[in-house]
Amino acid sequence: MTVEQIYTGCLAQGAYYITSNxxxxxxxxxxxxxxxxxxxxxxxxxxxxxxxxxxxxxxxxGHLDLSKKxxxxxxxxxxxxxxxxxxxAEDNQIFELGNVKIKVLHTPGHTMESxxxxxxxxxxxxxxxxxxxxxxLGDVGRPDLAQKAANMTQEELAGLLYESLYNKILxxxxxxxxxxxxxxxxxxxxxxxxxxxxxxxxxxxxxxxxNQPTKEAFxxxxxxxxxxxxxxxxxxxxxxxxxxxxxxxxxxxxxKPLTAEEFETVAKATGALILDTRSDKDFAKGFIPQSINIGxxxxxxxxxxxxxxxxxxxxxxxxxxxxxxxxxxxxxxxxFDNVLGHLTGSFEAWKNAGKVTDTVNRITPEQFASEVKIxxxxxxxxxxxxxxxxxxxxxxxxxxxxxxxxxIKDINPQEHFYLHCAGGYRSMMxxxxxxxxxxxxxxxxxxxxxxxxxxxxxxxxxxCQSKVLG
Numbered sequence: 001m002t003v004e005q006i007y008t009g010c011l012a013q014g015a016y017y018i019t020s021n022x023x024x025x026x027x028x029x030x031x032x033x034x035x036x037x038x039x040x041x042x043x044x045x046x047x048x049x050x051x052x053x054x055x056x057x058x059x060x061x062g063h064l065d066l067s068k069k070x071x072x073x074x075x076x077x078x079x080x081x082x083x084x085x086x087x088x089a090e091d092n093q094i095f096e097l098g099n100v101k102i103k104v105l106h107t108p109g110h111t112m113e114s115x116x117x118x119x120x121x122x123x124x125x126x127x128x129x130x131x132x133x134x135x136x137l138g139d140v141g142r143p144d145l146a147q148k149a150a151n152m153t154q155e156e157l158a159g160l161l162y163e164s165l166y167n168k169i170l171x172x173x174x175x176x177x178x179x180x181x182x183x184x185x186x187x188x189x190x191x192x193x194x195x196x197x198x199x200x201x202x203x204x205x206x207x208x209x210x211n212q213p214t215k216e217a218f219x220x221x222x223x224x225x226x227x228x229x230x231x232x233x234x235x236x237x238x239x240x241x242x243x244x245x246x247x248x249x250x251x252x253x254x255x256k257p258l259t260a261e262e263f264e265t266v267a268k269a270t271g272a273l274i275l276d277t278r279s280d281k282d283f284a285k286g287f288i289p290q291s292i293n294i295g296x297x298x299x300x301x302x303x304x305x306x307x308x309x310x311x312x313x314x315x316x317x318x319x320x321x322x323x324x325x326x327x328x329x330x331x332x333x334x335x336f337d338n339v340l341g342h343l344t345g346s347f348e349a350w351k352n353a354g355k356v357t358d359t360v361n362r363i364t365p366e367q368f369a370s371e372v373k374i375x376x377x378x379x380x381x382x383x384x385x386x387x388x389x390x391x392x393x394x395x396x397x398x399x400x401x402x403x404x405x406x407x408i409k410d411i412n413p414q415e416h417f418y419l420h421c422a423g424g425y426r427s428m429m430x431x432x433x434x435x436x437x438x439x440x441x442x443x444x445x446x447x448x449x450x451x452x453x454x455x456x457x458x459x460x461x462x463x464c465q466s467k468v469l470g
Contacts, residue, residue: 411439
């Protein structure tokens with residue numbers, strides 16, 4: 001028997017590959033299936049099952065494509081109602097895989113169909129728990145995503161989650177290995193550890209949610225401090241439940257090369273959003289007017305989902321040469337399938353064709369330090385609230401990038417302001433959105449707060465509520 005975690009850092013997502021005696025199973029696979037099929041062929045095993053812990057909100061699973069290509073059935077836990085052929089298992093149902101068994105544990109709370117899969121080894125010993133979004137390392141699944149579908153409040157869902165955890169998970173042996181669906185950085189939880197594998201025994205000791213004295217205390221603890229979920233979550237749930245276009249078709253369309261002339265024609269005809277995935281440094285020097293910059297080198301897919309919002313939005317790509325396929329793939333993981341093509345030759349081709357270009361007014365942290373006037377200059381910090389609270393420039397406003405679609409309307413286009421994040425990645429995203437919507441009276445600071453902190457600009461951890469976006 002082998003168990004392998006296939007972890008994707010930019011999504012903070014863990015898929016799992018289990019083999020035993022010539023048979024295999026995948027749990028929560030990603031959208032692109034060819035790597036999985038290649039692995040099955042390499043190992044000489046037959047895919048018997050595709051297990052889904054729930055209808056995922058933060059990514060589009062590869063269950064449908066993988067099932068069509070291998071004929072392996074898709075398995076959900078009780079109460080799931082997929083709009084395609086699948087096995088909806090009963091609670092405690094056993095699935096045999098080679099010489100091992102996988103037991104379904106229905107654990108509602110994060111969603112109503114959420115289930116964990118318990119691996120029982122050849123010797124009959126309970127070995128590993130694939131906990132989905134029910135149990136994370138250091139945290140548990142947020143109980144606010146399924147309120148509408150379940151017709152329940154987040155407190156009622158949290159109560160179900162408590163029963164699932166305390167009655168079905170905590171009684172398991174301490175030496176059971178916990179394999180969660182997500183780790184630190186995922187929006188599916190609020191307090192996740194950076195580690196991606198742990199023992200249940202250790203989680204019983206240090207996970208705050210597993211150490212609450214009462215059910216009421218648990219409900220309060222897990223619902224406190226939840227940030228609004230990204231807007232694309234509901235659309236991803238629908239795709240995972242109802243179905244989606246084949247990834248092969250999505251990739252073929254997105255890989256369509258377009259000359260500068262063709263790119264411009266398609267953009268005008270379709271109203272497509274121009275997504276530039278180059279680095280913030282390259283983008284600052286020049287880009288196609290109205291482009292939105294979300295760098296491929298960072299948490300690309302989650303930021304696309306948070307900022308673009310509508311997964312059906314037509315998109316045209318400007319990428320570094322050779323990064324086209326990776327970009328289309330990572331977009332598809334969060335359901336952005338409507339990529340119409342990419343600019344062949346990248347931005348240089350656009351510039352060489354004599355097309356109109358734009359730039360961002362970016363200055364060095366040293367320039368910023370020499371010209372900013374604390375108390376007079378307006379400074380916008382687009383980092384997360386907790387980053388701002390830890391330390392920030394005196395008198396800076398906290399306006400996190402994740403909420404830019406809300407706070408952008410409060411900007412006075414006649415009043416100049418400085419814009420920064422931690423290192424330049426998020427502030428350039430903000431700058432591109434601002435300029436695309438007609439705001440140009442600002443200066444973005446290269447290197448962000450990390451670089452500014454090395455200058456003599458005054459810093460503080462004092463939080464004035466009037467400076468914080470509510």
